[in-house]
Amino acid sequence: MLRAAVIGASGYAGAELVRILTGHSRVSLSVVTSRQYAGVAYDSIYPALSGVVGLNCDDNDPATVCDNSDVVFLALPHKVSMGMVPALLDAGKRVVDLSADFRFKSRDAYEAHYQPHSCAHLMERSVYGLCERYGSQVVSADLIGNPGCYPTSVLLPLLPLIEEKLVDPATIIADCKSGVSGAGRGASQTTHFCHVNESFKAYKVGGHRHTPEIEEQLSRCAGVPVKITFVPHLVPMTRGMESTVYATLSPGVDDGRIRQCLESAYRGTPFIRLMPRGRFPDTLHVRGTNFCDIGWVVDPGSGRLILMSVIDNLVKGAAGQAVQNMNLMFGFDETTGLDGVAYPL
Numbered sequence: 001m002l003r004a005a006v007i008g009a010s011g012y013a014g015a016e017l018v019r020i021l022t023g024h025s026r027v028s029l030s031v032v033t034s035r036q037y038a039g040v041a042y043d044s045i046y047p048a049l050s051g052v053v054g055l056n057c058d059d060n061d062p063a064t065v066c067d068n069s070d071v072v073f074l075a076l077p078h079k080v081s082m083g084m085v086p087a088l089l090d091a092g093k094r095v096v097d098l099s100a101d102f103r104f105k106s107r108d109a110y111e112a113h114y115q116p117h118s119c120a121h122l123m124e125r126s127v128y129g130l131c132e133r134y135g136s137q138v139v140s141a142d143l144i145g146n147p148g149c150y151p152t153s154v155l156l157p158l159l160p161l162i163e164e165k166l167v168d169p170a171t172i173i174a175d176c177k178s179g180v181s182g183a184g185r186g187a188s189q190t191t192h193f194c195h196v197n198e199s200f201k202a203y204k205v206g207g208h209r210h211t212p213e214i215e216e217q218l219s220r221c222a223g224v225p226v227k228i229t230f231v232p233h234l235v236p237m238t239r240g241m242e243s244t245v246y247a248t249l250s251p252g253v254d255d256g257r258i259r260q261c262l263e264s265a266y267r268g269t270p271f272i273r274l275m276p277r278g279r280f281p282d283t284l285h286v287r288g289t290n291f292c293d294i295g296w297v298v299d300p301g302s303g304r305l306i307l308m309s310v311i312d313n314l315v316k317g318a319a320g321q322a323v324q325n326m327n328l329m330f331g332f333d334e335t336t337g338l339d340g341v342a343y344p345l
């Protein structure tokens with residue numbers, strides 16, 4: 001059995017990793033860490049895992065983690081992960097980092113939106129863990145920059161169309177909505193029940209840190225610099241994310257050509273589900289799962305393409321994609337531990 005450590009296991013993404021890994025047939029969860037709950041039984045933080053996880057939390061000491069693990073998941077905030085990664089790699093561990101610290105190839109782009117990078121030489125070594133696109137690189141990687149939740153939901157429908165030049169990359173608008181768990185467990189006043197219940201609002205408009213992550217990936221794919229308009233919204237649900245993406249079609253491209261492209265790109269990929277014509281994706285249908293459901297319409301009035309995708313921000317947008325990456329890295333079937341479906345209603 002592969003021994004897995006979850007660093008930052010008290011947080012929402014960490015807890016989702018723990019939930020998924022306890023059901024993984026090839027993995028034994030060996031370490032869970034938290035500073036504030038060090039020494040505390042993990043199932044007292046998340047009683048849903050009582051009788052399932054018998055571990056106490058360790059603190060974040062890299063030596064303890066290294067002694068007891070083969071693969072390490074970092075579910076820590078941005079800027080904290082980079083402080084731990086070099087020691088883990090030096091100890092020969094394979095690392096999946098859920099923060100943004102190793103998602104970028106451009107140091108300038110990272111530093112413009114986050115902070116100076118303390119181990120920038122590792123940015124080139126890491127693989128952007130969007131499995132459906134970079135799976136062939138993931139298999140041999142020792143460091144994965146697990147994609148952000150909004151980037152995952154925007155890039156999966158768009159990248160094949162950009163690659164085949166079916167849409168004009170200069171015209172992309174991504175209108176996205178996230179459940180509140182996307183903001184993490186350390187809830188601030190803005191994610192307090194009283195502020196989100198019966199509320200719907202845009203936030204960080206014109207300056208969200210996922211904009212450069214999406215743009216870097218679109219630019220790599222298009223071969224030219226791409227700039228997009230991205231507007232995130234907070235919706236009063238616990239988990240789930242919907243992205244509606246607008247783009248102008250290239251001359252002569254119709255609905256049939258879009259379907260052909262997406263079907264060809266995602267044939268044989270277990271977690272991408274393309275909607276039949278006239279059906280639109282719904283966050284309820286991917287809740288608690290690693291699926292990304294994609295639908296689209298060519299707007300008869302404007303001729304513009306309207307793409308829609310849904311994921312669970314904590315699963316395909318974070319922990320599930322991280323486990324999918326681990327499965328590829330260790331030669332397990334890609335779906336191991338991730339084969340659940342949503343409640344049908």
Ligand SMILES: NC(=O)C1=CN([C@@H]2O[C@H](COP(=O)(O)OP(=O)(O)OC[C@H]3O[C@@H](n4cnc5c(N)ncnc54)[C@H](OP(=O)(O)O)[C@@H]3O)[C@@H](O)[C@H]2O)C=CC1
Nearest residue numbers: 008010011012013034035036075076099182184185186318
């Ligand atoms: N929530 C989501 O939908 C998604 C999250 N992610 C990423 O996953 C990572 C975790 O996010 P999320 O679970 O939402 O966040 P949470 O705030 O819920 O959890 C953060 C975790 O990190 C630990 N932590 C916080 N600050 C520090 C610090 N300064 N030093 C060491 N440990 C610290 C906390 O534990 P303790 O304080 O007990 O030590 C906690 O376990 C982030 O990088 C996030 O961006 C990515 C995609 C989606």
Ligand SMILES: CC(=O)N[C@@H](CCC(=O)OP(=O)(O)O)C(=O)O
Nearest residue numbers: 100147148149178179180182183
């Ligand atoms: C609702 C909400 O606040 N969502 C978070 C994004 C989710 C997240 O955790 O971002 P990463 O994927 O980069 O880790 C935000 O907008 O900052």
